[in-house]
Amino acid sequence: MSLRKFLPVRSGVIASLVAGLVIYTLFPVYWMVVSSVREKAKLFSTEIFPDAFSFESYRTILTLTDFPTYYLNSILVTIATTLMTIGLATPMAYALVRGKVPGAMLVVRAMLFAYMFPAMLLAIPIQVFLVHVGFDDSLISLIFAYSSFTLPLGVWMMWSFLKRFPFEIEEAAWIDGCSRWKAIYLIILPVTMPGVISVAIFSFLLAWSDFVFSLILISRDELKTLPYGLSSIVTAYDADWGVIMAGSTMISLPLLALFIFLGRYFVAGLSAGAVK
Amino acid sequence: MSETVQQTSAARAHNSRISGLEPAAAEAAPPASRRASGGGSVLHRDRRFFILLLLPGVVVSVATIFLPVLYAIGLSFYQANSFIDTPVFVGLDNYVRVLSDPGYWHAFFNGLIYAVATVVLQVVVGIAIALILHQPFRGRTIVRGLALTPYILPTVVAVFIWKWLLDPNYGLINAAAAFFGYPNIDWLGSPLLAWSSIIFVSVWHWTPFVTITFLAALQTVPEELYEAAKLDGAGPLQQLFFVTLPVLRPVLLVIILLRTIFMFNKFDIIWLMTSGGPLNATEHLPLLAYNKTFMEFDIGGGTAIATTSFIFLTAGMYVYLKLFPLEDRE
Numbered sequence: 347m348s349l350r351k352f353l354p355v356r357s358g359v360i361a362s363l364v365a366g367l368v369i370y371t372l373f374p375v376y377w378m379v380v381s382s383v384r385e386k387a388k389l390f391s392t393e394i395f396p397d398a399f400s401f402e403s404y405r406t407i408l409t410l411t412d413f414p415t416y417y418l419n420s421i422l423v424t425i426a427t428t429l430m431t432i433g434l435a436t437p438m439a440y441a442l443v444r445g446k447v448p449g450a451m452l453v454v455r456a457m458l459f460a461y462m463f464p465a466m467l468l469a470i471p472i473q474v475f476l477v478h479v480g481f482d483d484s485l486i487s488l489i490f491a492y493s494s495f496t497l498p499l500g501v502w503m504m505w506s507f508l509k510r511f512p513f514e515i516e517e518a519a520w521i522d523g524c525s526r527w528k529a530i531y532l533i534i535l536p537v538t539m540p541g542v543i544s545v546a547i548f549s550f551l552l553a554w555s556d557f558v559f560s561l562i563l564i565s566r567d568e569l570k571t572l573p574y575g576l577s578s579i580v581t582a583y584d585a586d587w588g589v590i591m592a593g594s595t596m597i598s599l600p601l602l603a604l605f606i607f608l609g610r611y612f613v614a615g616l617s618a619g620a621v622k
Numbered sequence: 623m624s625e626t627v628q629q630t631s632a633a634r635a636h637n638s639r640i641s642g643l644e645p646a647a648a649e650a651a652p653p654a655s656r657r658a659s660g661g662g663s664v665l666h667r668d669r670r671f672f673i674l675l676l677l678p679g680v681v682v683s684v685a686t687i688f689l690p691v692l693y694a695i696g697l698s699f700y701q702a703n704s705f706i707d708t709p710v711f712v713g714l715d716n717y718v719r720v721l722s723d724p725g726y727w728h729a730f731f732n733g734l735i736y737a738v739a740t741v742v743l744q745v746v747v748g749i750a751i752a753l754i755l756h757q758p759f760r761g762r763t764i765v766r767g768l769a770l771t772p773y774i775l776p777t778v779v780a781v782f783i784w785k786w787l788l789d790p791n792y793g794l795i796n797a798a799a800a801f802f803g804y805p806n807i808d809w810l811g812s813p814l815l816a817w818s819s820i821i822f823v824s825v826w827h828w829t830p831f832v833t834i835t836f837l838a839a840l841q842t843v844p845e846e847l848y849e850a851a852k853l854d855g856a857g858p859l860q861q862l863f864f865v866t867l868p869v870l871r872p873v874l875l876v877i878i879l880l881r882t883i884f885m886f887n888k889f890d891i892i893w894l895m896t897s898g899g900p901l902n903a904t905e906h907l908p909l910l911a912y913n914k915t916f917m918e919f920d921i922g923g924g925t926a927i928a929t930t931s932f933i934f935l936t937a938g939m940y941v942y943l944k945l946f947p948l949e950d951r952e
Contacts, residue, residue, distance in 0.1 A: 357759070360754070360757050360759050361759065363754045364754060364759060364765055367751060367754060367755075367765070367769065368765060368768060368769075370826075371768060371769050371771055371772055371830075372768060372771060374772075374783045374784065374787060374826070375771055375772075375775070375783070377783065377786070377787060377794065378779070378782075378783045378786075381786065389792075390792040392794060392797045392798075430682075433678075434678050434679040434682055435679060437675035437676070437678070437679065438675065438676055438678075438679035438680070440675060441672040441673070441675035441676045442676070444672065445669065445671070445672025445673075445675070445676070446669070446672075447669065447672050447673060447676060453676070453680070456688075457683070460683065460687045460688070462883050462884075462887075462935075462939075463687065463691060463932070464886075464887040464908060464928060464931060464932055464935070465887060465889055465908070466887075466889065466908050466911045466912060466924075466927075466928040466931070467690075467691055467694050467928045467929065467931075467932050468686075468687065468690050468691065468694075470694060470697075470911065470912075470915050470921075470924055470925055470928060471690040471691070471693040471694035471697060471925065472686070472690050473705075474693070474697060474705060474921060475690070475693060477705040477706065478705070478706075490682070490685075490686050491686060493682055493683070493686050494683075494686040494687045494690070497679065497682060497683050497686070497687075498683065498687070501679065501683075526668075526671065551774070554776065555775075555776035555777060555778070557776070557777060557778055557890040557893075557894070558889050558890050561890075561893075562912075562916065572776075572778075573776050573777070573778035573779075573890075576778055576782070577778055577894060580782070587786045587789065587792070590782050590786065591782070591783075591786060594778070594779040594782050594783065597776055597778070597779055598774075598775050598776070598779050601774050601775065601776070602771075602774065605767075605770070605771075605774050609767055609770075612770075612774075613770075613834060613838075
């Protein structure tokens with residue numbers, strides 16, 4: 347066999363494929379960051395590696411637009427959605443796995459089915475209803491609307507995590523005199539933490555990135571969240587690409603940070619049914 | 623989902639094993655007294671306790687998911703010309719009106735073609751990337767992480783990055799084209815180019831999901847199968863088509879199903895790329911439903927479109943699952 351001759355060629359092919367892959371995935375992201383820190387005079391330059399930097403685009407978007415307000419709104423809505431999703435989905439999934447509740451599988455299936463509902467089939471009636479009761483255009487309704495897709499995902503993911511859990515440990519704790527709550531707190535919670543973190547990451551990701559629901563449910567400028575806010579900056583201010591890329595970079599930062607530090611939970615969550 | 627089914631039956635077996643341990647009498651004992659005794663009775667299963675845990679989540683999901691969907695279906699039988707109008711019952715009129723509009727079918731087929739094209743490309747590109755990332759090379763773990771980046775970005779960001787790269791006057795891609803002597807191309811200007819751009823950006827944005835799922839599945843293919851195939855003289859391509867893909871068929875079927883559902887429902891990417899233009903060329907059903915409801919304030923029409931779109935999707939899922947049953951696979 348000509349294995350020795352074959353190997354260098356093979357690794358050369360793989361190296362160039364990997365290089366191509368990295369450029370394909372990362373160059374657009376790199377271009378976003380580079381464009382955001384280019385000097386205004388050189389915005390349309392095609393230099394791949396600029397030699398001078400300027401934060402003027404950042405100054406523009408942070409001082410001349412409502413971007414900081416959108417940022418605060420996004421932080422508020424995303425954290426509230428994440429906490430609500432964990433708070434509701436974890437006990438629900440625990441009860442679905444552990445309790446002999448009649449129709450438990452039906453609930454699980456309904457949740458999976460609900461996750462496939464088109465956004466329009468949810469956002470339109472929610473908005474019509476909110477206008478009718480006079481509670482439209484508010485961040486609280488946005489948070490509840492977000493739970494229409496984070497909750498099914500959260501229940502489904504937690505359920506997948508929990509059903510692999512050996513509950514004999516919990517029963518052993520009961521035998522040792524633990525109360526039900528104490529056993530959940532001492533035994534179940536620590537073991538399910540990876541699941542909880544995955545659900546948190548995905549709720550965060552979905553709420554932070556959502557465009558459709560805020561487009562439909564929010565109309566006051568001071569209540570917009572980042573994705574919708576940035577897109578309305580684009581239309582309202584005639585912003586140049588440097589400013590838009592500065593905004594895009596700032597929207598992406600928390601997600602990239604989250605991914606860098608908690609990437610393994612992200613992958614675990616993906617395989618446990620995060621699918622959007 | 624095949625994995626799910628498997629796990630479900632495992633969970634069921636697990637549960638029944640536990641209930642086998644439990645004395646039948648415990649079920650009948652009053653739960654309150656047991657709770658008061660501070661967990662004195664071991665292995666209790668308190669129905670009320672579990673219902674208490676379930677209730678808040680069930681209430682919120684009924685309120686934010688199931689009631690809105692029922693409300694939407696209800697609204698589709700009424701005519702209302704504004705959000706504060708009192709709706710008038712019109713029976714199936716909205717459906718007749720909406721479905722007899724050629725624009726509806728134009729949007730329907732647009733959406734169908736978009737979903738099929740993006741899913742096929744995501745699966746092919748995703749598998750190709752997964753196969754590259756499955757090879758041993760230095761820095762593999764890091765590259766695997768990096769390859770996920772487009773999926774992490776919010777859709778708005780992915781769209782703006784590419785709109786900037788594709789900008790007809792100043793974008794890098796046209797600059798590169800100019801360098802090779804090509805004239806400026808308006809990437810979102812003609813129907814065909816607009817669709818190609820939307821599809822390309824969608825594939826760039828969402829392929830990492832396929833890559834990661836497929837990569838995880840690749841680790842489960844038994845090495846012996848490849849050994850056996852090699853002994854039979856199979857080359858790399860034959861190994862892919864006769865070993866890898868058949869073994870991973872269940873995973874692929876689930877990926878294709880899920881991706882199709884989500885691509886069929888996607889609204890934001892098309893809205894942000896073209897808003898349905900040029901001249902409705904890239905309008906699909908979610909966009910049509912949005913425009914009917916929020917631009918024309920035709921709430922009955924908009925909800926009828928959303929409802930029919932969901933009915934088509936459910937029917938499609940049903941046919942798919944009949945053709946490729948996930949249940950009886952490993």
